[in-house]
Amino acid sequence: MFKESFKKAEKNRKKAHRLTKEEFKADIQSALSNSSDLLFRDIFHHEKTILLVYLENSIKEDALSEDIIKPLNLLYNEALSVKNIYQSLNIGKLLLTNQLEEISQGIINGYLYIFIEGEDCGILADIGKKESRGLEKAETESLVYGPKISFTESIATNVNIVRNYLSDEKLAVEEIMVGNRLKRKVSLVYISDVADEENVSTFRQRITDLDIDSIIDASVLAQLIEDNSITLFPQLMSTELPDRFCMSLLYGKVGVLVDRSPISLIGPTSFYSFFETTEDVYVRWNIGTFLRILRFISILLSILLTPAYVAVLTYHYEVIPSALLTSLGESRSNVPFPPVFEALLLEFIIELLREAGARLPTKVGQTMGIVGGIVIGQAAVQAGFTSNILIIIIAISALGSFTTPSYLMGSTLRILRFPIIFAAGLYGGIGIMFAFCLILIHLLRQTSMGRPYLTPLFPLRLNDLKYSLIRAPISFYRNRPESNMPKDHIRFFKSDGRKKNDLDE
Template sequence: MFFKKKKTIVNKSMNQKNLDDKELIPVDQADFIKKMKDSLHNSADLNTKELQNGFTLMFFDTLTDKKMLNQDVLTRLEDANASPNEALKHITVSSTSKHKYIDDVVDAVLKGAVVVHSPGHPIVISAMVGTQENRSLTRPENESQVLGPQIAFNESLATNISLIRRYLTNPNLCNESFSLGKQTQSGIALLYMKGIADEDMVDRMRERIQTIDVDGILDSSMLVQLIEDNSMAIFPQLLMTERPDRACAWLLNGKMVVLVDGSVQVIGAPQTFIEFFQSMEDESVRWQIATFLRVLRVFSMIVSIFFTAIYVAALTFHYEIIPQTLLIPLGESRSRVPFPPIIEALLLETMIELLREAGARLPTKVGQTMGIVGGIVVGTAAVEAGFTSNILIIIIAVSALASFTTPNYMMGNVIRVLRFPLIILAGFWGFYGLMFGFCFLLIHLLRQSSLGTPFLAPFYPPRFADWRDSIIRLPIKWNNIRPEQARPVDKLKHNASKTKE
């Protein structure tokens, strides 16, 4: 207790020292204007307007709404006495603040506020009149689905928070605001449900956000790499979504949602490995269909990673596992191929990735045509020229097709990359190398965590209660317990017996 008290006293003294180092606002009007212009390096879009009654207004032309500035600030201040209290009474903008330090005034101007200085007073009033240039709400592009809401987040932090609040009209929805980036000062919002989310989890996320020291945060994908448990791992440990309904589902399960101003993706924490293969549409279809789709996605992931590697291992070392009826057509298909199976497979996988990347970077209509025509032309020409066998073309196509079933873009990229080291291991050591690669991936996943919770839950450690909404999805009336991974305070979603009645 003695050390804790001493630490508190030291922190208080440090905060007091930081406040003392701040420069107070000059009382003289000319000194205030000079200080503001020097702090903002005399920017060309910095506008200074002096009223006849003594008020001095400073704002950025490029950040303020001219109509709002004229109607709610300039017109209202023309007949007011030059004092901070009078300015507050007459300004009709909802968001106003008082400042006594010059640094706070500069920050307010940079965020789109107009600041009002009264001669002879060391207090400046700021009124937020920033422009609201937002993209209109559209359909989700990366997480499209047939059933369910058809609306996505946009780049405005305020709009994204309002979308979540429209779903969750609950006073227990907490919103904590942060500012990250020494140069960008990007707005960050941490949302969670009071009474459901675990306080220790919230404290851990809050601490990770506050301890970040970078020049700027431009997108939520950058923030993910700074707050996840192991940024060196190839597997992402936090999920991102562009769907407000999925973000609200996370909040209702006791998880947290982090939003970044200027980003259309929001972060959900904590997460498990199996959640990367779940879609929000699974909640909208019958439980039998949802279970089938989830099993199909997991099976497709296994096929995409191992199918080509098994082909290379079988042709290089283990002919005995190939059915006898398939040996003759396989031998005929490979009779003209001058490369060993490992080189053949790596060559085709690289060509597929080139076509996929070219289709993604080109304009939409050109990219689709490029992917289809390029795949057909290159594949046919490669077989006729003897660079590859037609059987491998089929295997590569199935592996590429299986990788598209993953509903999460980040996990889909991981699956694409993992195929290459496994093919190399299979080409050099056969099934022994393939088993080594599988064991390495499994151990790597077992060592991962998401915000301090096991990444492979509910399978390891086994939590049988959470299996009802993992690879399988039981009926909603039976799925009445929130996931144990988030350590929710309130564990029950609903009363199962009453729901059944």
């Protein structure tokens, strides 16, 4: 290990003369903008002087004294060299380098640099503080049934969680450094004998080709590598749940973890994946199928119910049942606005309440959403701004949008309601169909990491319908989804485990 590291450092060694201690201090201070928390500590030896360089609040003080200073003091009467120091340190991660950029970046990331005057290279020792929160319940993905653990901001912890879930020797983790100014570690995770090589290569190429100063979060990375950054629809699944992440890897997908981000990315992803939850797998198949169908129906109601109200009251009075026509006329008799303006106003108020409730503290936000909706709705009806029937329709539409498990897809569907309502106000039912067809055409053109977005309906793959639209019994899931192009298609073979055998068999 030392020979390989030394050869690499020797190969990259500066061609200029060996730096003195004062020259090196000036260079590193300049590289780190003369930061006040940059500390230097001299260790005197009868032959040479050792200089320790580190950031004050980025390293462990006990590791500095026990793992660095104490071993160096024991070398006082011995010949001092990089090799001797390297072998005397009881630290797991040591790097030999003499490149100023590597040294400064290492110090920022919690390393301590050992400079030996007169030597060709020094040693970076990892004794940094790793600040991270403990394992907690996921905040953005609520589950009633199943594991509640979520990812954290530490990529090392997240990789360890994945390895605990998937104790598979074929689990591959590739580390990629992204960012020109702020380097961030990105891990590409997949099962090597299951994931399609083309999918893995697409992720790897798009991440490595990024030329950007920094990546703050995994959600930012998703926007940088997705196929179409203009569309409203998300093309990569983001999740905090390790079980969902690992389940996707077993199906042949590729995962991405980003350091200092609790969000993981999964792809390629289809449109229907955003309406699935891991709960669908944990409950019985008939309950899971019912819940999936319920979500799809509620999503259609969320998008089309309010535009249908606008279209009917504006152009298609003849479709209203006569028993309902009287009550509807009385409800709208005091409303001075056309139906399209009335609907847009109510939808805008609902979005205001939703955003206010999300930004306020938890207890206050819940009160704002409930009390605000009741008070404003009742006041709007009494003031003649809207009708009672529209209040009911808007409430059903809002509830329908909340059934979407993915926050990104739920936000997309809420935004889509506004142009569809506007089209319904202009052209009635024809406007709704025109807007709906435009959205469908747009979805047909979308891809996720080069794969069709509407699979398994387009292109049609009947065997994959059980992974998207319905939840079949477990015995039907012997094959992995064809849409992911897995190398190994078989998940398990048909078993006779349910057959009752005699004890002596």
